[in-house]
Structure formats: C-alpha cells, structure tokens
Amino acid sequence: AEMEEKGWLGADLVFDIDADHIPTSCGKVHDVWVCVDCGFSGRGVTPEKCPACGGERFKVKTWPCEVCLDSAKTETVKLLDMLMQDFGFSKSEVHVFFSGHRGYHVQVESEVVRTLDAFARKEIVDYVCGLGIDVTFHGFDKRSWEAGYHESSLYSNTGWRGRILRGLHNFIVRVDEDKLYSLGLRKNVVRKILENKKVILQNLNSPRFLRSVKGVGSESWRKILEYCAKLQSAKIDTVVTTDIHRLIRLVNTLHGKTGFKKVEFPVSTIESFDPFKEAVAFKKGTATVFVSDAPKFRIGDEEFGPYKNSKVELPTAAAVLLICKGRGELVE
Ligand SMILES: [Zn+2]
Ligand SMILES: [Zn+2]
Numbered sequence: 001a002e003m004e005e006k007g008w009l010g011a012d013l014v015f016d017i018d019a020d021h022i023p024t025s026c027g028k029v030h031d032v033w034v035c036v037d038c039g040f041s042g043r044g045v046t047p048e049k050c051p052a053c054g055g056e057r058f059k060v061k062t063w064p065c066e067v068c069l070d071s072a073k074t075e076t077v078k079l080l081d082m083l084m085q086d087f088g089f090s091k092s093e094v095h096v097f098f099s100g101h102r103g104y105h106v107q108v109e110s111e112v113v114r115t116l117d118a119f120a121r122k123e124i125v126d127y128v129c130g131l132g133i134d135v136t137f138h139g140f141d142k143r144s145w146e147a148g149y150h151e152s153s154l155y156s157n158t159g160w161r162g163r164i165l166r167g168l169h170n171f172i173v174r175v176d177e178d179k180l181y182s183l184g185l186r187k188n189v190v191r192k193i194l195e196n197k198k199v200i201l202q203n204l205n206s207p208r209f210l211r212s213v214k215g216v217g218s219e220s221w222r223k224i225l226e227y228c229a230k231l232q233s234a235k236i237d238t239v240v241t242t243d244i245h246r247l248i249r250l251v252n253t254l255h256g257k258t259g260f261k262k263v264e265f266p267v268s269t270i271e272s273f274d275p276f277k278e279a280v281a282f283k284k285g286t287a288t289v290f291v292s293d294a295p296k297f298r299i300g301d302e303e304f305g306p307y308k309n310s311k312v313e314l315p316t317a318a319a320v321l322l323i324c325k326g327r328g329e330l331v332e
Contacts (some may be wrong), residue, residue, distance in 0.1 A: 010114030011119065014248050016240035017075045018103035019068035030295040040151075056080070061326055063295055064102050064258055069275055072103040079106055079234035080267055082128055091267055098275040100255025100262040105248060106165035121242045130233035133160060140164070148305035160229065165204060172200050181229055188320050189220045200288040215332060254281055259320035276300065280317045287319035288312070291328040297321070 019028075027044050034041040046058050054218070056077050080096060083089045089108055097105040116124075126132060135141075138161040150288035172193075182192040193200070196213045203212040210221055240246060249255065250331050260279040277300050291307035298304070307322075311331060314322070322328035 006074045006246070010309070011116075011145045011244045011246075012046045013108035013110075013113040013116065014123070014240060015106040015234075015244070016078055016099070016103065016235050016237040016248075017079065017106070018099070018101075019065075020062070020102065021073050021074060021237050022068070022071045022235050024068050024071045026065055026067040028062075028068070028209065030065050032061040032154065032293070033058045034060075038211055042153055045153050062102060063297075063325065064275075064321075065295065066276070066298065068102060071155075072272070073270065075235045076104040076106060077270060078232065079128060079236065080270070082163075082234065083108060084267075087124075088126075094267060094269060095264055096267050097251060098260075098273070098279050100249065100253075100260045100279060101257050105262070107248070116244075117246055118242045121244070122238075123243050125236070128234050128236060130160065130229050133164075133226075133229050135164060135222055135229060138164060140221065140225050142168050153319050160232075163232040165226055167232040168225060169204055169226070170229065172204075173198055183223050184219055185223060189216050255324075257324050259317065259324050282316040282320055285316045286313050287316055288331040289314055289319045289322055289328040290331050291322055294327040308321075 031042050031046070032041060032043055033046040034303075035050040035053060035055050035314070036057040036059060038053040040050055040052035040103065044053075046060050049056055050058070051063075076096065078307075080094065083094055083106070084091070089110060093108055093110045095107045096111065097107070099105050111142060140161075175193070175197075177190060177194065180193060184194070185193075190256060192213050192215045198217075199212050200209060203209040210218060240248075251262050251264050253262055254260070259281060261281045263279050265273050265278065276298050280299060287312065290309075290311050292309060294305050294307045296303065296305045297318075299315065299321070302315070304318050307328075319330070323330060
C-alpha cells in the first residue's frame with residue numbers, strides 16, 4: 001500500500017554510527033572483499049573497481065574490531081554533545097546503544113522530532129556533519145575580528161563557532177609539519193605556525209588570534225579552520241537519519257552478524273562502555289569451530305586468535321561470533 005494509506009504517525013530521530021563510514025587507523029585490514037564477477041579478493045577498504053576485472057560488485061566480510069568500534073564511539077560522543085548542547089535535548093530524551101555489530105545507535109525520543117519530514121531531518125544531518133560550513137560566516141574572518149565582533153568566551157560558545165575553536169585548540173596542540181603541508185600550506189606558513197604554537201594557543205580565546213602570527217594570513221587560517229570543522233563533525237550514516245520509514249533493531253535483540261546484543265547504556269558512561277563485555281549474550285559452555293580466517297579478538301577479558309584454517313574449542317560467544325561472521329563452521 002502507499003505509505004500515506006498506512007497512516008504514518010511519526011518516527012523517532014535516529015542516528016547510525018557505523019565503522020564502515022569512518023576511516024580508521026587499523027585500515028580495516030581485518031575486512032576481506034571478494035569480487036563477485038571474477039573471484040579476485042583482497043584485504044582492507046573495498047575498492048571501487050576490481051583491480052583484476054574492473055567489476056564493481058563485491059562480497060565483503062567485515063569484522064567488529066576494537067579500533068573500529070573505538071572510532072565509532074568517538075563520533076558518537078561528538079554527536080551526543082551536539083544533540084544536547086546545540087539542539088538542547090535532555091538526557092532523558094537521548095538514548096544511546098551499541099548496535100550489536102560495528103557501531104552505535106543514537107535515538108532521540110521527543111514529541112518535537114516525531115513528525116519531522118525527511119527534509120527537516122536532512123537539515124539536522126547537515127548540521128551534525130558540518131556540511132556546507134563556511135568558516136567566514138562564523139566570525140573567523142578579518143573583518144569580524146577587526147570589528148570586535150567576538151565576545152571573550154568563544155570556547156564555551158555552543159554551536160559551530162565554539163566547536164571549530166575547540167577543534168583548533170586540539171589541532172594546534174598536536175599538529176606537526178606533515179599535517180600542515182597536507183592542508184596545502186606554504187613552507188613559510190608551516191614554519192611560522194610550528195614556531196608560534198604557544199602564542200596561538202594563548203590568543204585563541206580573544207579577537208587577536210587571526211593576527212597573532214605575522215606571516216600567517218586569513219587564507220591560511222581558513223584552510224586550517226575548515227579542516228578543524230571537519231574534525232569536529234560527526235560521521236554518521238546520513239541515509240538512516242533521513243529515512244522516516246526505516247525500522248531500527250530493537251534493544252536487547254541479537255545481531256545476526258555477531259551474536260552480540262544491541263544494548264543501551266547511559267550517555268554519561270559512554271567513555272568506559274565496553275561492547276565486548278556488555279553486549280555478550282552467550283555466557284556459558286563451549287563449542288568447537290573450524291576457523292578459516294580470523295583476526296585476533298577479545299571477548300570479556302579473554303583474547304582469541306588470530307586463526308587460520310584451524311580447529312579450536314572456544315567459549316560459546318566466541319564461536320557464535322566466528323560463525324556469524326562467516327569465518328568459521330561448527331564442528332559436530
Ligand atoms: Zn573482478
Ligand atoms: Zn578495525
């Protein structure tokens with residue numbers, strides 16, 4: 001039936017943060033892709049075209065790795081901060097879950113979001129992703145600074161201006177030569193910034209910082225600030241949020257790709273939340289599995305693998321994970 005005839009009443013505002021959408025330091029080497037057309041396979045991020053035959057269809061075996069899940073958590077923390085600080089949702093309206101697989105779900109349950117259409121949700125997505133942010137419209141240009149446009153408490157500014165500035169602080173503290181060059185800055189500018197880190201940091205919270213280092217002009221700052229905005233954005237799966245007809249996994253159900261549960265936890269405990277402990281469903285018994293290929297992994301306090309074509313007896317949760325991920329088969 002047409003959707004209208006089904007009597008759509010509303011939808012919670014839902015965010016999906018999945019490691020698939022986040023570049024990670026593990027390089028996803030635990031993921032295996034196979035070309036559907038020719039069978040050519042490789043590890044890491046799936047290519048757009050098969051290097052052997054040019055085909056574009058792949059079968060992908062992913063893995064819920066700790067590095068990937070940590071990076072998904074970092075994105076989730078940024079998202080939660082925006083929802084509560086910038087949008088003003090309360091802790092009782094914002095729910096956060098481990099998805100049971102490779103990421104986190106955030107669900108806003110509130111009357112004010114329930115009837116938002118796809119376009120309105122897209123606006124929220126754009127805000128969260130920092131899409132189309134022009135830093136000069138946030139007061140980071142010469143004229144605004146000269147006009148004394150800025151109040152003194154920029155850091156605590158809610159919204160993107162404060163976010164960009166806090167991002168700039170973290171950026172300057174850690175930045176090295178390679179990173180600055182990668183932003184397309186000239187040699188002189190790179191040297192000046194590295195020499196004057198302290199001066200920049202001291203001036204960040206006042207209208208002086210754009211002119212704090214001679215030789216670093218507004219165009220260079222724009223490049224840096226745009227990069228900082230990107231760092232501060234939350235990398236969500238945008239399609240999930242805008243789709244108002246989608247069903248999302250119910251809490252405490254098993255995820256078919258892992259055998260882990262989708263679990264809710266308090267927003268305030270996200271830093272210490274351990275999915276490999278709290279989402280474990282099968283806590284008793286063992287099973288013998290023939291493992292074709294699996295990276296090293298952890299469940300609870302116990303580490304397993306890596307395995308390659310070996311028969312092993314494992315705690316049920318580990319065995320179920322390998323079987324669900326297509327990395328092993330149960331041995332009768
Ligand atoms: Zn191929
Ligand atoms: Zn990973």
